[in-house]
Amino acid sequence: MMYSEKVMDHFMNPRNMGEIEDADGVGQVGNAKCGDIMKMYLKIENDVIVDAKFKTFGCGAAVATSSIATELIKGKTIEEALKVTNKAVVEALDGLPPAKLHCSVLAEEAVAAAIEDYRRRHGYDVENSQQCPGCCRKCESDLDE
Amino acid sequence: MDKNIIYVDHAATTYVKPEVFEEMKPYFTDLFGNPSSIYSLGRESRKAVENARSQIAYCLGAHPTEIYFTGSGTEADNWAIKGVAYANRKKGKHLITSAIEHHAVLHAFDYLKKEGFDVTYLPVDERGFVNPKDLAEAIRPDTTLVSIMFANNEIGTIQPIKELAAIAKEKGVVFHTDAVQAMGNIDVKVNDLGVDLLSMSAHKFYGPKGVGALYIRKGVRVDNFIHGGAQERNKRAGTENVAGVVGMAAALKLAYENLDEYNSHLRKLSDRLIDSVMERIPHVRLNGDREKRLPGNVNLSFQFIEGESLLLMLDMKGIQASSGSACTSGSLDPSHVLLAIGLPHEIAHGSLRITFGEKNTEQDVDYIVDNLVEIVGKLRQMSPLYEDFIKKGNNK
Numbered sequence: 001m002m003y004s005e006k007v008m009d010h011f012m013n014p015r016n017m018g019e020i021e022d023a024d025g026v027g028q029v030g031n032a033k034c035g036d037i038m039k040m041y042l043k044i045e046n047d048v049i050v051d052a053k054f055k056t057f058g059c060g061a062a063v064a065t066s067s068i069a070t071e072l073i074k075g076k077t078i079e080e081a082l083k084v085t086n087k088a089v090v091e092a093l094d095g096l097p098p099a100k101l102h103c104s105v106l107a108e109e110a111v112a113a114a115i116e117d118y119r120r121r122h123g124y125d126v127e128n129s130q131q132c133p134g135c136c137r138k139c140e141s142d143l144d145e
Numbered sequence: 146m147d148k149n150i151i152y153v154d155h156a157a158t159t160y161v162k163p164e165v166f167e168e169m170k171p172y173f174t175d176l177f178g179n180p181s182s183i184y185s186l187g188r189e190s191r192k193a194v195e196n197a198r199s200q201i202a203y204c205l206g207a208h209p210t211e212i213y214f215t216g217s218g219t220e221a222d223n224w225a226i227k228g229v230a231y232a233n234r235k236k237g238k239h240l241i242t243s244a245i246e247h248h249a250v251l252h253a254f255d256y257l258k259k260e261g262f263d264v265t266y267l268p269v270d271e272r273g274f275v276n277p278k279d280l281a282e283a284i285r286p287d288t289t290l291v292s293i294m295f296a297n298n299e300i301g302t303i304q305p306i307k308e309l310a311a312i313a314k315e316k317g318v319v320f321h322t323d324a325v326q327a328m329g330n331i332d333v334k335v336n337d338l339g340v341d342l343l344s345m346s347a348h349k350f351y352g353p354k355g356v357g358a359l360y361i362r363k364g365v366r367v368d369n370f371i372h373g374g375a376q377e378r379n380k381r382a383g384t385e386n387v388a389g390v391v392g393m394a395a396a397l398k399l400a401y402e403n404l405d406e407y408n409s410h411l412r413k414l415s416d417r418l419i420d421s422v423m424e425r426i427p428h429v430r431l432n433g434d435r436e437k438r439l440p441g442n443v444n445l446s447f448q449f450i451e452g453e454s455l456l457l458m459l460d461m462k463g464i465q466a467s468s469g470s471a472c473t474s475g476s477l478d479p480s481h482v483l484l485a486i487g488l489p490h491e492i493a494h495g496s497l498r499i500t501f502g503e504k505n506t507e508q509d510v511d512y513i514v515d516n517l518v519e520i521v522g523k524l525r526q527m528s529p530l531y532e533d534f535i536k537k538g539n540n541k
Contacts, residue, residue, distance in 0.1 A: 011457060017527055032491035032530060035451055035479065039529040055529040057491075059453035063527065 003060060004094040010064035015071050018053045025121065027113025030106050036062045038110040040070075044118055047077050054110070061100035065107035068092045078115050084108065149463045151509050155349075155441060156298050156326060156500035157467060161392065162351040168395040169353065172388035180385050181376065190387045197394035204401045205343070205360060206334040213359045213377045214390050218325040218346025219249035220370075221359040222292075224381070225321045225342040226253040228367035229290045230262055233319070237287030241318075243267045243275050244485040245302075246294050250323050251481075254292075267293075271487050272434040273302030280309055284316045291320050295327035295343075299469055299482040299498055300433030301442030303331070310339040319365055325349055325357075329400040330408065330439050341365045345397075347389065351503075352396030356389030407503060411441035414501045414510050418443050421514045426521055432483060432496065441501035444469070446488060449531035450495045450524040452479075458520040459497075464513055469496040491530070 003011070020041040030037040036058035043051035052070040056063050069089055073081040086104035090096050096104060161169075172193060178186030180194050195209070202209040215221045230240055242254050244266045254264045265283045267275050275293055284291070291313045296303045306322055313320040321342035324333055329350025335343060341362045348354040361367055361380075373382025400407070415438075419431055428448040447455065452468030459466055469480030478484070479493035488496075499513065525531040 008457075011454070012461065014527065019532065028529060032494070035490070035494040037529050039532075055527055055532055057449065057528040057530045058451050060457045062451075063454060 025118025155502035221344035233289035301438035347393035
């Protein structure tokens with residue numbers, strides 16, 4: 001297994017790890033059965049993500065993608081944050097081993113799920129967005145590499 | 146090896162003991178003859194190969210003509226299973242194995258299944274034991290082979306091989322055991338056990354990689370697997386790995402001479418690790434049986450955390466171990482062994498295998514435990530599963 005230095009750095013020194021007590025949006029994706037769960041907490045003011053924290057159960061790549069995702073979305077508007085793709089997450093980490101690409105998809109989904117929760121709380125009409133329902137293995141074949 | 150590294154993955158592989166390496170050396174350089182050549186250089190090599198065969202046979206209580214050298218434990222397993230299945234295919238096409246075999250065995254059976262054989266995979270109980278009653282009930286008139294591993298590579302469970310082999314023998318079915326993990330840890334004697342075939346691999350008992358052996362009891366029919374020259378009594382072609390088999394024999398001889406001492410050393414370390422982890426870390430379970438396990442094997446599941454993260458953090462502290470987590474295998478499913486003993490996926494993902502060897506010390510154990518306390522704590526702080534558990538008020 002070859003992780004980049006960036007992945008190892010974010011794994012050993014995760015940024016923004018923890019929870020936000022009075023979060024405006026919380027999203028959890030993944031499934032313990034598959035070995036990955038990401039929980040994303042967002043503090044949002046005037047549609048801008050002013051703080052983001054995460055908790056993750058998973059491998060080194062899962063922790064690193066969560067960590068970098070919080071860095072990528074902090075300070076962005078929710079519209080901008082929704083445009084942070086798994087590809088951007090992978091690039092920011094200087095790449096991921098092919099078997100670990102699904103972790104980047106999970107990070108993208110965690111951000112989307114937290115924003116969806118925020119919008120629901122604020123009365124927006126939210127269509128059911130993507131959420132990992134378990135090990136469909138879709139992410140193995142469907143990756144935006 | 147780097148002094149700052151604590152290697153506790155001896156079930157994966159071991160180093161070659163210096164005295165074993167010394168015995169191998171001449172056969173790489175000066176004594177390089179082909180054992181099949183008739184001149185003196187060839188005869189030297191022939192002598193070395195046959196001496197090695199005799200030594201291994203002596204350790205096992207077998208006859209030298211019953212020992213066949215292979216390129217690995219995996220090859221020995223494949224040869225035993227496919228060889229017996231094909232040699233007896235007119236008699237029957239039913240084969241029996243267990244759910245927790247090494248992939249060298251399981252995937253050989255999967256292959257035979259595709260070739261039209263019928264395979265029964267015996268379940269195991271929560272500690273990893275095959276129930277002899279299940280075996281007796283699974284044997285049919287068309288059963289030709291039973292293959293059950295001696296000791297499990299992940300959880301260390303030692304099967305009641307003698308009892309299982311007796312059941313097969315009573316019904317006239319050939320019995321193979323994959324003893325790759327047992328050799329060097331257990332006083333294996335083929336006649337006492339009553340097994341017909343037995344696989345081993347040198348690099349698990351301080352011998353070299355790339356060499357294994359298959360014991361085939363006299364009279365047991367096994368089709369050839371590797372075709373070519375007349376080596377290994379016409380049964381396994383290919384120029385002998387002379388240095389390799391010399392090393393395997395030297396390593397096995399040393400292992401058999403020091404079996405009791407080695408066992409008590411490993412057992413002391415394992416007990417110390419298990420006891421202190423249980424005392425200092427909550428929500429952890431020992432996988433396998435506390436007593437009937439390989440002396441150097443400790444397999445633990447830490448709830449709420451994932452194994453690869455644990456391994457990476459241990460590696461940062463110089464501790465090199467292994468896990469049954471999916472993430473370390475490249476698949477999404479955790480270890481088939483841990484699932485077979487009934488662990489839920491999320492607990493199987495958080496497993497750690499530590500396998501001690503001769504150079505490990507009690508200080509190593511204490512260092513490992515101190516780091517485990519810290520790392521498990523850190524990963525749990527990071528885990529949403531642990532957060533949920535705490536918020537639900539620990540009511541479990």
